[in-house]
Amino acid sequence: MLSIEKLNIHFNNFLPLNDEEFDAIASVFVERRIRRKQFLLQQGDVCRHFTFVITGCAKMFAVDQNAKAHNIQFIIENEWATDLSSFYSERPSQLYIEAVESMIVLQISHDDMLNLYTHYPKFDRNFRVIIEQKYIELQDRVLQNISATAEQRYLFFVGQFPHLANRLPLSQIASYLGITPEFLSTIRNNLVKK
Template sequence: MIENLVLKNISKHISLNENETSYFLSILEEKKYAKKNIILQEGEICRTINFVQSGTLRAFYRDPEGKESTIMFAISDWWITDMSCFINQQPAMLNIETIEDSLILHLKKEDLDELYTKIPKFERFFRIIMQNAYIREQIRVIQNLSLSAEQRYYIFLEKYPQVAKQVRQKQIASYLGITPEFLSMIRANKNK
């Protein structure tokens, strides 16, 4: 069933009774997206946090010259949004696109705020999710400052093998902050 994955995700950190489960599921909006569909465009108000039921997404920043830098990926069973802009209801700094056909469960900011009031344990759930995301990003920044591109690539493969199988090498290179050509050289050296 569609809701089983999101409920399993939530059950990692909190337990819900039947009424809480019903209410939570009632405020989610399910939507199917085709491959290469933009679900959040830079400049739009970021109104939702999104659970990936199936498919793969990436969030990226586009600089004034049009160069894209991948900030994060999201595969099935992951949450994704432009967090700063979502929390503050400001225009998005990031674009979020589907890499493949995807089924997304959207949770609107006003519904999340009401959820915190009606079922306070969701504050715990989303606090844990946000803390984990912050930790991941802090480690990533430190690795970008202290490790070679080759070391970062191997860490990426080890930590996110399922992502590496689902996204293009160009997108991985963008995430690592290197050119696709340099990533090809790293991969060629690995296979020697």
């Protein structure tokens, strides 16, 4: 299936696009192949694209003063990979987005995106709903972080993203959970014993 058709199917979850709107996205989204360890965004660069993932997986992360990386989120098929803050402000990003598996993505430039919003109000609607759903997920993650133990957070992660739990190295999951890989290892060991 063509990538642009997969994007169209994605929008069917919200307000489906008509022919004109489909043509509009078909003419501005560009397909790119990204190899493992390649960056979609690096700290200091302005995030100039909205990226839709067709296949593969990326991680978004920040690096602290001690050069330690912290995974903010994983982005997989049918999800959007963008640093909203940098994208809209057009200022340098504080974040990295890196492929943890080889990927096929569709990208739209900043200007084309604003044009879409202006000419086809449906995109305001669809992206409003998309980000509302992401907001709910993120709020749930915050609740976990302030209320649950590392073991509970790990179990929650595995329950929520069973596919991801297998595809990713443990160290990446540990970074996402906010714990050390060694501690995640002991947690898993304890779970087996139970």
